[in-house]
Amino acid sequence: MNAHREERSDDGLERKIASGLAFLRRRIAGEYEVDEFGFDPEFNGTVLLPVARALYEHWFRTEVFGLEHVPEKGGALIVANHSGTVPLDGIMLSVAVHDGADRRLRLLGADLVYQMPLLGHLSRKAGHTLAGPADAARLLGKGELVGVFPEGFKGVGKPFADRYKLQRFGRGGIAQTALRAGVPIIPAAIVGAEEIYPKIADFRPLARLLGLPYFPITPTFPLLGVAGLLPLPSKWMIQFGEPMSLAEYDADAADDPMTVFNITDHVRENVQQMLYDTLLRRGPAFL
Amino acid sequence: MPAAAARVVLVTGVSRFLGARVANTLQADPGIERVIGVDTVPPSMSLGRTEFVRVDIRTPGIAKVISSAEVDTVVHLNLVSSPSVPRAKVKEFNVIGTMQLLAACQRSPDMRKLVVRSSAAVYGSSPMDPAVFTERDEPVEAPTSGYAKDAVEVEGYVRGLCRRRSDLTVSVLRFANFLGPGVDSPLTRYLTMPVVPTVLGFDPRLQFVHEDDGVEVLRRMTVEDHPGWFNVAGDGVLLLSQALRRAGRPYLPVPAPSLSAIGDMGRRFAGLSGFSPELLRWLTYGRVIDTGALIDELAWRPKYESAAAFADFVSARELGRGGPLHLFDRLSGLIGRG
Structure with missing residues (x-):
């Protein structure tokens, strides 16, 4: 019995090595496909996602609610709050959507990401692209699930004292994009990211020197050096809200600023409300 | 008003x-x-029944050829990207040549159609680019130098001609980089370097068009009427790293400044072409163009995808497999035996 089990685990190990070697060989031979955005599903699924998933499951112990609101197929725009000094929330949101709803999330990222070496192309390989009406429309037109953080740097870089307070939602681009593409908006609230790098101060001269939007001072960084780069193990919860259908508006609505502002405000209120509810549900930040 | 088919x-x-x-x-x-x-210069290969006239399109001599032969269709392919010709001369050819040619076209009462080879380089390359450029998109950062800027200027003059001679059928083709067995370009020279330097931390998305497809598009544009501006590229996208792996080329990521230094050294000491700023930007940020308009207009799709065009180039140059993959297979073979 024992010997039998040993043999089987041996067999499993061998198969793992063989499939690992086959993967490596495909990578070295360049035998994989990327789409026009540079998305490399094989690399994402085999390398990037597992790393993110380890953080997601074991470090942040993420719980997800409202997955039934993520459509099984077809385009939709997921609009979430942005926080955490370092935008890990985007990566965690894509793990939640991938593992929970079996869909890939195509995020729209800041232009800074695409100017940075390594980060830019890793982001493209993970399926994300530059935030802009053209790319968003193109992805939604292909029936992809698109994720966006309309607060941008104002959200991700806000001081710890302002945690869970939504910032301005851009200039209404999300409403225009959803109206033009004829897709619903799915509000999402991410709780937990605010505590990973509590930004208690901003060292502006250095930020300007490095061309960054801010240079964060957290309780551990730069005090503890490299160790300070480790995110604090906060408890995460992600809540997806009911899809907000925009079907009642006609195609011209995207060119009517008043309609666009109203929709944007409505989405923002929804996300803020969900944020408060989920925050209550979570309770203490690190337990 | 259906224009009669091209005659001359x-x-x-x-x-x-x-x-x-x-x-x-x-x-x-x-x-x-x-x-x-x-x-x-005289042609190096036989042109069959094509009548060769040695004339410099930068001179008014071209107008004489057009009027005396009653030319009704001009296919303008004289956009030089060759690095072996000095830059000032290239610009002269590309821009002044086009101006003279278009001036002659505007004068000629027989003219009915103009087909111009342009380049997708007119969109530039920058980290702020949309993922995919359509013909309606403006460049985020317009090219400021070299071949790409020439192409922008050439397109500007063509637009001017369109305004003044609205009776002409004008097709402008923005080609992705040509690849294939017969192509010799800064790109092919780059790809065949013994060790290919790439930009550290960047992996651009690239598209190629096979020479056969390029010729076919130009033929259709000449014998049929398809006015407008069109992107031309093979379907699909290759990353630079992926392309080099498929070709079995050893490559070495180096920081961008050292890459241009390598290019300079190559130009100075080894008679290589160096890297022009627009090639460097393309190798850093890449560029993808949308070919939907062309496919709809011609009801035809390029035969070679970008990957197939690249593969054809690789097999024609006998770059093929070897290098890292070969090493890997031997190593994994050893493990398998052990």
């Missing part, structure tokens, strides 16, 4: 590879009475 076709840049191939394809069309090829 003038092809510029006929002594170079693309021009010669297009001329050869057009002369096989029985509907075309005469194919006249012009260039400053």
Whole structure:
């Protein structure tokens, strides 16, 4: 019995090595496909996602609610709050959507990401692209699930004292994009990211020197050096809200600023409300 | 007003590879009475029934050729990207040559159609680019130098001609980088370097168009009427790293400044072409163009995908497999045995 089990685990190990070697060989031979955005599903699924998933499951112990609101197929725009000094929330949101709803999330990222070496192309390989009406429309037109953080740097870089307070939602681009593409908006609230790098101060001269939007001072960084780069193990919860259908508006609505502002405000209120509810549900930040 | 089919076709840049191939394809069309090829140097390959006229398109001599032969269709392929010619001369050829040619076209009462080879380089390359450029998109950062800027200026002059001669059918083709067995370009020279330097931390998305597809698009634009501006590229996208792996080329990521230093050294000491700023930007940020408009207009799709065009180039140059993959197979073979 024992010997039998040993043999089987041996067999499993061998198969793992063989499939690992086959993967490596495909990578070295360049035998994989990327789409026009540079998305490399094989690399994402085999390398990037597992790393993110380890953080997601074991470090942040993420719980997800409202997955039934993520459509099984077809385009939709997921609009979430942005926080955490370092935008890990985007990566965690894509793990939640991938593992929970079996869909890939195509995020729209800041232009800074695409100017940075390594980060830019890793982001493209993970399926994300530059935030802009053209790319968003193109992805939604292909029936992809698109994720966006309309607060941008104002959200991700806000001081710890302002945690869970939504910032301005851009200039209404999300409403225009959803109206033009004829897709619903799915509000999402991410709780937990605010505590990973509590930004208690901003060292502006250095930020300007490095061309960054801010240079964060957290309780551990730069005090503890490299160790300070480790995110604090906060408890995460992600809540997806009911899809907000925009079907009642006609195609011209995207060119009517008043309609666009109203929709944007409505989405923002929804996300803020969900944020408060989920925050209550979570309770203490690190337990 | 349906324009009658092309009768007398003038092809510029006929002594170079693309021009010669297009001329050869057009002369096989029985509907075309005469194919006249012009260039400053005699053609290196046989042009068949194409009549070669040695004339510099930068001079008014070109106007005489157009009026005396009653040319009704001009296929302008004389856009030089060659790094072996000094930059000032290239600009002269590309921009002044085009101005003279277009001036002659505007004058000629027989003119009905103009087909211009442009380049997708007009969109530039920057980290702020949309993922995919359509013909309606403006460049985020317009090219400021070199071949790409020439192409922008050439398109500007073509637009001017369109305004002044609205009776002309004008097709402008923005080609992705040509690849194939016969292509010799800064890109092919780059890809065949013994060790290919790439930009550290960047992996651009690239598209290629096979020479056969390029010739076919130019043929259709010449014998059929498809006015407008069109992107031309093979379907699909390759990353630079992926392409180099498929070709079995060893590559070395180096920081961008050292890459241009390597290019300079190569130009100075080894007679190589160096890297122009627009090639460097393309190798850093890449560029993808949308070819939907072309496919709809022609009801035809390029035969070679970007990957297939690249593969054809690789097999023609016998770059093939070897290098890292070969090493890997031997190593994994050893493990398998052990």
